[in-house]
Amino acid sequence: MKNYVLQRLVYLVFLLWMVSIVTFVVIQLPPGDYLSTFISRLEQAGEDLSEQQVEALRRQYGLDLPLYLRYFKWIGQVVQGNFGFSFDYQQPVRDIIGERLALTFTIAILSALFTYAVAIPIGIYSATHQYSLGDYVVSIVGFIGLAIPNFMLALMLLYIAWANYGLNLTGLFSPEFVSAPWSLAKLGDMLLHLPIPVIVIGTGGTAGLIRVLRGTLLDELNKQYVITARSKGVGEVRLLFRYPVRVALNPIVSSLAWLFPSLVSGGTITAWVLGLPTAGPMLLRSMITQDTFLTATLLMFITILTVIGTTVSDILLVVVDPRIRMERAAN
Amino acid sequence: MWRRLLARRDKSQPETTLYDESYYLASQWQLIWRKFRRHRLAIFSLLVIIFLYSLALFAEFFSINDIYKRHVKYAKAPPQSLHFVDEEGNFHLRPFIYDLKQELDMDTLQRNYTEDRSKRYPLRFLLEGEPYKLLGILDTNIHLVGVDEPAVYFPFGTDNLGRDLYSRTIHAARISLSIGVLGVVISFGLGCLIGGVSGYFGGTVDVIIQRIIEFIISIPQIPLWIALAAALPPEWSSTQVYFGITLVLATVGWTTLARAVRGKLLELREADFVMAARISNMGDFDIIVKHLLPSFASFLIVVLSLSVPGMILAETALSFLQIGIRPPAVSWGVLLQDAQNIRSLSQSPWLLIPGLFVIVTVLAFNFLGDGLRDAADPYKQ
Numbered sequence: 199m200k201n202y203v204l205q206r207l208v209y210l211v212f213l214l215w216m217v218s219i220v221t222f223v224v225i226q227l228p229p230g231d232y233l234s235t236f237i238s239r240l241e242q243a244g245e246d247l248s249e250q251q252v253e254a255l256r257r258q259y260g261l262d263l264p265l266y267l268r269y270f271k272w273i274g275q276v277v278q279g280n281f282g283f284s285f286d287y288q289q290p291v292r293d294i295i296g297e298r299l300a301l302t303f304t305i306a307i308l309s310a311l312f313t314y315a316v317a318i319p320i321g322i323y324s325a326t327h328q329y330s331l332g333d334y335v336v337s338i339v340g341f342i343g344l345a346i347p348n349f350m351l352a353l354m355l356l357y358i359a360w361a362n363y364g365l366n367l368t369g370l371f372s373p374e375f376v377s378a379p380w381s382l383a384k385l386g387d388m389l390l391h392l393p394i395p396v397i398v399i400g401t402g403g404t405a406g407l408i409r410v411l412r413g414t415l416l417d418e419l420n421k422q423y424v425i426t427a428r429s430k431g432v433g434e435v436r437l438l439f440r441y442p443v444r445v446a447l448n449p450i451v452s453s454l455a456w457l458f459p460s461l462v463s464g465g466t467i468t469a470w471v472l473g474l475p476t477a478g479p480m481l482l483r484s485m486i487t488q489d490t491f492l493t494a495t496l497l498m499f500i501t502i503l504t505v506i507g508t509t510v511s512d513i514l515l516v517v518v519d520p521r522i523r524m525e526r527a528a529n
Numbered sequence: 530m531w532r533r534l535l536a537r538r539d540k541s542q543p544e545t546t547l548y549d550e551s552y553y554l555a556s557q558w559q560l561i562w563r564k565f566r567r568h569r570l571a572i573f574s575l576l577v578i579i580f581l582y583s584l585a586l587f588a589e590f591f592s593i594n595d596i597y598k599r600h601v602k603y604a605k606a607p608p609q610s611l612h613f614v615d616e617e618g619n620f621h622l623r624p625f626i627y628d629l630k631q632e633l634d635m636d637t638l639q640r641n642y643t644e645d646r647s648k649r650y651p652l653r654f655l656l657e658g659e660p661y662k663l664l665g666i667l668d669t670n671i672h673l674v675g676v677d678e679p680a681v682y683f684p685f686g687t688d689n690l691g692r693d694l695y696s697r698t699i700h701a702a703r704i705s706l707s708i709g710v711l712g713v714v715i716s717f718g719l720g721c722l723i724g725g726v727s728g729y730f731g732g733t734v735d736v737i738i739q740r741i742i743e744f745i746i747s748i749p750q751i752p753l754w755i756a757l758a759a760a761l762p763p764e765w766s767s768t769q770v771y772f773g774i775t776l777v778l779a780t781v782g783w784t785t786l787a788r789a790v791r792g793k794l795l796e797l798r799e800a801d802f803v804m805a806a807r808i809s810n811m812g813d814f815d816i817i818v819k820h821l822l823p824s825f826a827s828f829l830i831v832v833l834s835l836s837v838p839g840m841i842l843a844e845t846a847l848s849f850l851q852i853g854i855r856p857p858a859v860s861w862g863v864l865l866q867d868a869q870n871i872r873s874l875s876q877s878p879w880l881l882i883p884g885l886f887v888i889v890t891v892l893a894f895n896f897l898g899d900g901l902r903d904a905a906d907p908y909k910q
Contacts, residue, residue, distance in 0.1 A: 216744055224756045345891040347842050349849060350865075350884040357874050357881070366871060463751035467846050471869065481752055482850060485759040497752055505747050 203513055210509050214502060218276070221497040222269050226490070236285065272491065276498075282491030286484065291495045295477070299499055301370065302469075302476040306461045306503070308392065309400040313457065317404045318450065321411030322443060328416060336408065343405030348464045352398045352471045359394075368473040370395070395472055399465050403457050410449050418442035451514050458507030462500055557823055564904040571900020574893040581890055585702035589661040591673050592696035593682055596859065600681055603629060604691035605877050606642050609683055616646055625651040628680040639876065650680040686879040688867050697859050698883045704860035706890065708775055709841040713833055715779035716840075720786030727787070728794040735791075742784045753781055754843060758852040767858040774853050778843050786836065793828050797821055827905035835898035838891040845887050861887050 237252065263271065272282055281291035324333045346354075360366060370391045371384065418424065419442055427437050466478030473479075477496050484492040555563070565571060584591055594600070611624040627644035634641050652674050660670040676682045685694035727738040757777040761770060797803065806816050847853030848862025849869070856863055861883040867873060868880035 213744060213747065217748065220744075220748070221756075224753070224760075341892060341895060342888070345838070345888045345895065347845055347849075347884070347887060349846065350881070350888070353868060353874060353881060353884070356871050357878055360871055360875050361878070368871060460750075463749040466749075466751045466755070467850060470850060478752075482755060482852075485755055486852070493756070497756065500752055501748050504749050508747055 202516060206509050206512055210505060213505050214498075217501045217505065218273055218494075218498055219269070221494050221501065222272065223265075224497070226265060272494070276495075281495040284484075284489055284492040286487050286489040286492065291492050295480070295492070295495060295499070298475060298477045298480055299496075301474070302462065302465065302478070302500070303503060305392070305395055305399065305465060305469075305474070305476060306458065308396045309403070309461050309465070310454075310457055312396050312400040313403045313407060313461075314450070316400070317407035317411060318447075321408045321446075322415060322438070324408065325412045325415035325419065325446075326438065337412075340405040340408050343401045344409075346401075347467075348398055348402060349467045349471045351401060352394075352468050355394055355398065356472070370474050370476075395465075395468060395474055398468050398472070399461055402464055403453075403460060407450065407453055407457070410453065411446055414449055415442055415446040418445050448515070448519055451518050452511055454507055454511030454514065458504055458511075462504060557827075561827060561904045565900055568900035568903060570896050571904075574896040574900070577889065577893040578897060581702060581886075581893070582706060584699045585706050587663065588696075588700045588703060589659075590663060590671065591699050592693075593658075593672065593675050593684070594693035594696050595659055596692065596697045596700050597857065598692065600687060600691040600693070602631060602691070603642075603681060603683065603687050605640055605689055606631075606683055606687045606691070607877070608686040608694075608879050608882075609644075611652070612649075615649055621649075621651070623651045625649040626676060626680065626682055648680075650676040650682075652676060652682070685882045686877065688864075688877075688880060689873065694864070694879065694882060697864055698861070698886060701859040701861050701864055701883060702886065704771060704854055704858060705841055705844060705862070705887070708771070708778070708844045708860070709837040712775045712778040712782060712840040712844075713836045715775060716783035716836075717786050717829075717833060719779060719783035720788075720790050723783070724787035724790035725794065728791040728798075738787075739791075742787060745781070745784045750781055750843075751846065754778070754847060755850065755852060757781070758847050767855065770853075770855055771858065774844060774847060777847075778840050782836065782840065782843075786832065789832055793825060797824060800824075827901075831898055831902045831905055834894055834901055838894040841887065841890055841894075 236255075275282060279292070281295070283289075284291050284294060287294050320336055324336045327333050356366075356368065370388055372387050372391075421442075424437065424442060427441065428434075432440070465476060466481065468474070469476045469478040470482060477500060481493065481496045481500070483489075484496065552560075600606075606629055609626050609629065611626060613622075613624055614620055615625075626649075627646050628648065628650060629642045630645045632641045632643065633639075653676060654674055655671055656675045657670045658672045658675055660668065663669050674682070681693075683693050683695060685698060688694055688697070723738060723742075727735045754777060757780065758774060761773045761777075765773065803816060803820055806820055811819075844853055844860060845862035845865065848860050849865050851866060854860040854863050856866075864883040865881070868877075868884075873880065
């Protein structure tokens, strides 16, 4: 067990290193760089830069170096906790991403909790009441939940709230709190705005999870150990939770691995529609303006969050499932 | 009463079909087709999909107005409803519409439309209109429906510039529906190649490829899509962007397919029926053609039909974020761009209609895939 955790952790470090390379290469793919965008924007505004100014800027931003040198320069800084300078915001990347990443993380975790809190009871109900009216309703709603793109759901909820109650649900804070420092009042305001994004982001995963849980539980319920236990007189509820549910929770635990990336991913577009101050919209903007260091850092942190989620789910799976534990021990 | 119920249930058991002589004589595909036919939802979904694709294929025939024409007098007009009963209460079998009258609300500066009930415009079928080339070859000017001038018919309303949303939506189906299939085909090719190599060679190659796949899966998809899509040069033509986006979707999407292909290949290689064939001295080639390919093909069809909706959703999302298909080309995502903020949404909620097409398509593909999966599974009754 200890060995396994260690092994996963070493692999995690290796993954993170690969992530840093890939993100750095991917963000260099677009033709041109931030400077060319910046210069063309200045030219549109009627300002002209001399050759020397351009050269100086290029050197200042380190854009004159070849790709691999830029990478080493950047990763050397990253290891020291310095993520470079955002061209667009004219601030160190470290200063502008902290709050956004924290909010992204908060929303992803809350969405995951929402997903589990809704999916597990409904999944169990729909498996134990197979082909009942409730089961059909759940299945249909689940299918539709899978088919609606997140942003469509967000738009529809926004429209409903606006048309029926005159509420504008965009953003995570009321206008008076947007740039206010953190306080209890601001926190309370945020809690009021959180449900919509959490529901919207969580819905897709919930629908998927209900289907998985229902499927596995149905398989388990027909197995002979369940019949044996029933014939020995174990109460239905106790029987259900003691054995089949425990087995059926396995895919739920391993779902952490894909749930987390999909929550962060899905969050990107939802956040764009809802105007949330999370990492997604910032990433989108930084990609379009080719704000290299900001993009790379955001992409890296988002991936790190996911990779950590995957690792945690892998380790949890070993903890929960004795079969996997023994298989791993045998290897 | 219980006995009667039970008896009825016994009768409804597929006993007759099961023990019918033709059951034993039927080929694998006939068996699959039989089971698939029983899956009503899947059949219905198949019909919906065929309908949507023919809409896309014959978009010019089905459309009413030119998709780029700006009807300035009708900007942000709501969907026009079809009427059967006129002002005098007379019933008309041929549905008709009323022309729209625009009024400017001086308080909110919004355009309000009211129906001009003084003159009916009956729907005309197969009438002549804008000339076009059917399927790119046949010169014609016949359109399915329309109304007489000066009225214009907008079943889904118009966008901010007064363009017909209905015609745009069915034209957009072309890109949205084809990109899903094309993307799946490309990523499937990649997946088969890489997954096949991985499964065939095994050992170190397998481990390395599996690690790479795991790595790509661990990167959140949408940010990766955004990063790759943003890398397409802005000066590219619509066609180039279309293929570029397809490639982007495929480069991210092949990993799951490669995994599935590899897993299935490994599983099939070890399957009992392959061993049985080998023992009865069947040649490798025959085993591959007669046993492996058929079981693999049914699996493929299922996986493919279940991966199309993901691609369609991805294209919609990218275009919606304005980094996918670019106007003037239209896809459902491009059309949804207009519905991006609460202001335009509250004024013209019908701009969400293209989204309904996305949902219906995705649902239909999911149900179809489910039905195919059940039909292709020999152990499922």
